[in-house]
Amino acid sequence: AQKVTQAQTEISVVEKEDVTLDCVYETRDTTYYLFWYKQPPSGELVFLIRRNSFDEQNEISGRYSWNFQKSTSSFNFTITASQVVDSAVYFCALSSGATNKLIFGTGTLLAVQP
């Protein structure tokens, strides 16, 4: 069975703090893809990043960075110098198989206080 676990339900930080959102996944497939999506209060899911199972290279994009570790089945997301506009629910997701449907975690609500 495939599963994504986001153990942190809510995180509250003060602006300019760094914050890491955890994601642990389970799959028996050898080829799979991992994603992070942001869902701001407006409700629309916004794609942030995709990694495939063969590429463990970490990635940095501006204030965002992602740490993919197959050994621990984790795909963590760090926001450096957080801003109020980062406040949202963040979802980690997994896809594999013929249809590549997304299996989402339950999300982490990030609140960045000014």
Added chain:
Amino acid sequence: DTGVSQDPRHKITKRGQNVTFRCDPISEHNRLYWYRQTLGQGPEFLTYFQNEAQLEKSRLLSDRFSAERPKGSFSTLEIQRTEQGDSAMYLCASRKGGRANEQFFGPGTRLTVL
């Protein structure tokens, strides 16, 4: 670029009524997905289309639910004899062919069944 659009954005209906939602994917995307999201949860997969063919349906999709994509472009999701438990956000997503491509989501249709 025109993103994924969904109509209506909100629907309030009485229990037992039928409702239909529409999704217009990004024009060059031949893969289309429907998901359902309830409060505090991540989206859950409902069904998947490749062009006009419906290739996978979740067990969540009871007999009261039907989805179509008649010409491989827009899609409709119909719920017959709505129940209060159907109240949720219904999300549509589309992507290009090829396994690695990320899904882009529409703004969703929020259904409230009274």
